[in-house]
Amino acid sequence: MFELNEKSVLVIGLHPAAQVVCALLLGRGARVTAVDGDDSAALRSACRNLVVSGAALHFGRGQLPEGAFDFAIVCPGAVGESDFVWQAVERKLELISELEFAYQQSLCLGIAVAGTNGKSTTARIIEQILTAAGRRTRVAGSPDHPLCTAANQSRELDYLTMEVTVPQLENIRYFRPSVAVLLNAAPDHLDRYRTLPDYLREMSKIFSNQQPFDWAIIQSEAMAHLRSLNLPIPSKVITFSSQNRRADIFLDRSLLVSRIEGWEGPLFDMDRSRLRGPHNAENVMAALAVGRVLRLPLNPMKEALEAFEPAPHRFELIGEVDGVKFINDSRATNLSALNYAIQSVPPSREANVWVIAGGRDRGIDFHDVGPLLSQRVKGTFLVGEAREKLRAAWSLFTPCTLMDSLLEATLEAARSAAPGDFVLLSPACSSFDQFQNYQHRGDVFRQAVRNWAESTGRGSSEDSLGSPGKKSFCASPEPVLK
Numbered sequence: 181m182f183e184l185n186e187k188s189v190l191v192i193g194l195h196p197a198a199q200v201v202c203a204l205l206l207g208r209g210a211r212v213t214a215v216d217g218d219d220s221a222a223l224r225s226a227c228r229n230l231v232v233s234g235a236a237l238h239f240g241r242g243q244l245p246e247g248a249f250d251f252a253i254v255c256p257g258a259v260g261e262s263d264f265v266w267q268a269v270e271r272k273l274e275l276i277s278e279l280e281f282a283y284q285q286s287l288c289l290g291i292a293v294a295g296t297n298g299k300s301t302t303a304r305i306i307e308q309i310l311t312a313a314g315r316r317t318r319v320a321g322s323p324d325h326p327l328c329t330a331a332n333q334s335r336e337l338d339y340l341t342m343e344v345t346v347p348q349l350e351n352i353r354y355f356r357p358s359v360a361v362l363l364n365a366a367p368d369h370l371d372r373y374r375t376l377p378d379y380l381r382e383m384s385k386i387f388s389n390q391q392p393f394d395w396a397i398i399q400s401e402a403m404a405h406l407r408s409l410n411l412p413i414p415s416k417v418i419t420f421s422s423q424n425r426r427a428d429i430f431l432d433r434s435l436l437v438s439r440i441e442g443w444e445g446p447l448f449d450m451d452r453s454r455l456r457g458p459h460n461a462e463n464v465m466a467a468l469a470v471g472r473v474l475r476l477p478l479n480p481m482k483e484a485l486e487a488f489e490p491a492p493h494r495f496e497l498i499g500e501v502d503g504v505k506f507i508n509d510s511r512a513t514n515l516s517a518l519n520y521a522i523q524s525v526p527p528s529r530e531a532n533v534w535v536i537a538g539g540r541d542r543g544i545d546f547h548d549v550g551p552l553l554s555q556r557v558k559g560t561f562l563v564g565e566a567r568e569k570l571r572a573a574w575s576l577f578t579p580c581t582l583m584d585s586l587l588e589a590t591l592e593a594a595r596s597a598a599p600g601d602f603v604l605l606s607p608a609c610s611s612f613d614q615f616q617n618y619q620h621r622g623d624v625f626r627q628a629v630r631n632w633a634e635s636t637g638r639g640s641s642e643d644s645l646g647s648p649g650k651k652s653f654c655a656s657p658e659p660v661l662k
Contacts, residue, residue, distance in 0.1 A: 182284055185209030188248060190273065192264045193255030194218070194227055194237065197326035201253055201278055204285065204328045206233045213249070215241055217260030249273055253281050256347035279348035282320075282327035283355045286334040290356075291317075291341045291470060294386045295363030295402070297517045298463045299343040301455075302363060305467040305488060306341050312484035313476040317341050321348075323617065339474075347372065349385040356389035359473055360415070361466050364459075365402040366516030371543035380405055390415040397469040399462060400427040418473070420465035422458035429465045431458060436465055443472060452486050456495065457524030493622035495521055499629055501636060503599025506629045509606040510622030515544050521606040522549075522556050531558045531578075533602050534593045536586065536625075538564035539609030546573035546608065553577040559596060561589035565613040586614070586621065590628035603629075 187210045191202055194216035205212045212235040216223065219240025227237055238245050242260060244267045251274040254265055268275055276284075283290065293303045303319045310317045320330040321343030334340055342357070349355075365380055373379040384406050387396050394415040398406075403419055418440065421427035429438050434451045438444055447468055450461050464485060471481045490496065493510040500506070509521045518537065525533050533556050546569065553560070559579040562570045563586055571580040583589035586605075593603045605625045615621040 187250045190249040190252040193258030195257050197278055198255035200326040200328045202230050202235050213245055216258045254351050275351045276353060277348050277351040280352045280355050282331055285331040286340055288334045288337045289339050289358045291339050291359045292344045292357035292386055293361045294344045296366040298363045302463040302466050303341050303343045306470050308488055309467055309471050309481040309484045312480040346382045349382055352385060359395045359470055360386045362398045362402050363466055364399050365405045367544055377409055380409060384411040387413045395473045397466055400424045418469045422461045431461045448482055448485055454490055457520055459520040493618055495524055498626050501633045504597040505602045507602055507604045508622045508625050510618045512606040513610050515549055515608050518606045518608040519549055522552055525602050531556050533557045533604055534597050535560045536589045536593055536605045537608050538562045538567045538570055539607045539611050540613040541566040541569055542610055546570055550577040561593050563589050566609045586624050587628045590625055591632055594632045
């Protein structure tokens with residue numbers, strides 16, 4: 181931890197995570213100046229306490245404020261972020277990321293979880309198995325729990341478990357997790373990075389400061405991507421995969437099986453978990469590997485996995501109306517996540533999925549999922565800014581219907597579906613064109629399904645359609661998809 185008292189610090193960004201950064205700086209005696217291109221009344225209101233505490237805030241600006249700063253902290257997501265960063269570089273300011281700052285202010289060992297998909301679920305699983313084994317940890321790094329929220333508590337923890345996004349890795353210096361997990365490496369954020377190799381090079385920085393006695397836990401397919409780019413991994417490695425049986429931990433039907441010396445054999449049966457799909461099997465493999473390198477006993481980990489409750493908006497079965505199941509996968513903000521979701525729906529002899537997709541485009545080429553759509557999807561209902569691009573990519577593979585809103589798309593999908601079908605909200609895009617975040621989008625979908633149930637006379641009680649975290653669903657004897 182470095183000394184902050186009387187330091188003059190520039191913060192680029194004023195969204196919620198950046199607000200926590202500013203508060204931590206102020207609490208440790210720093211002089212804080214922050215800038216964001218946004219000038220909304222909501223943002224000004226959210227930052228009122230920072231002004232009262234002495235921060236100098238600049239809203240709606242295109243230029244960095246004048247003044248001498250000891251260093252600058254970049255919080256990805258600010259309006260005008262890239263322009264501000266370039267200006268800081270031209271002024272030769274020392275730049276570090278929010279991730280680097282939180283790491284330098286923490287007082288315990290770090291477990292970092294990165295990857296295109298699955299970070300939140302895997303971090304929560306790690307938290308649960310560590311807690312079951314008597315270790316003290318906390319998960320941070322999501323929009324609801326920024327990394328700096330845990331810095332003041334880290335003295336009381338054995339491990340800080342961090343969800344790490346690729347933009348957060350751009351300006352690290354000393355960030356070095358004792359255990360670094362890379363879950364997968366599918367194309368994403370290509371509106372920010374010019375090419376997939378550029379994206380992967382940034383992602384690989386999670387390992388860049390590790391030492392030979394640290395651990396890297398990597399999906400074997402992601403490992404192949406890094407090797408193809410000659411990106412080194414200096415630490416000890418454990419691989420896992422749901423597809424590659426030569427990985428150190430692999431999937432055999434429903435069993436997770438280890439080839440690790442001294443830990444050989446079946447580790448866990450996924451049928452004893454509420455998590456479904458090969459992607460979730462990989463999330464569990466990664467968490468078990470973390471437990472292994474931290475020398476946790478297997479039995480408490482297995483008990484924790486059996487008790488684990490999936491979070492809302494992640495392939496969440498929210499209800500069944502007249503034999504049609506509705507799945508909320510609003511967290512699926514890229515093509516890889518959509519692919520996982522479709523493959524996790526129980527197959528039938530004919531296509532049985534209606535997909536609702538769309539939102540803000542993140543620079544992804546949507547064509548790659550075409551063959552899967554032609555095999556499994558009856559039709560798609562497309563919304564948001566990316567709907568025309570999605571139709572151009574998918575119309576050769578499945579019927580595509582443009583809709584003006586998620587509410588209309590949900591009701592039209594419900595009318596089109598037959599008993600035994602699934603209506604799947606899996607947008608493959610970010611939510612920020614029409615919604616506050618993916619949670620807001622998922623909640624709107626839930627309400628739309630509730631409205632449909634009421635219109636059909638099936639009711640809309642908590643027990644029939646569920647609220648976040650509920651296990652019971654309308655006319656469905658099983659709480660999860662098998």
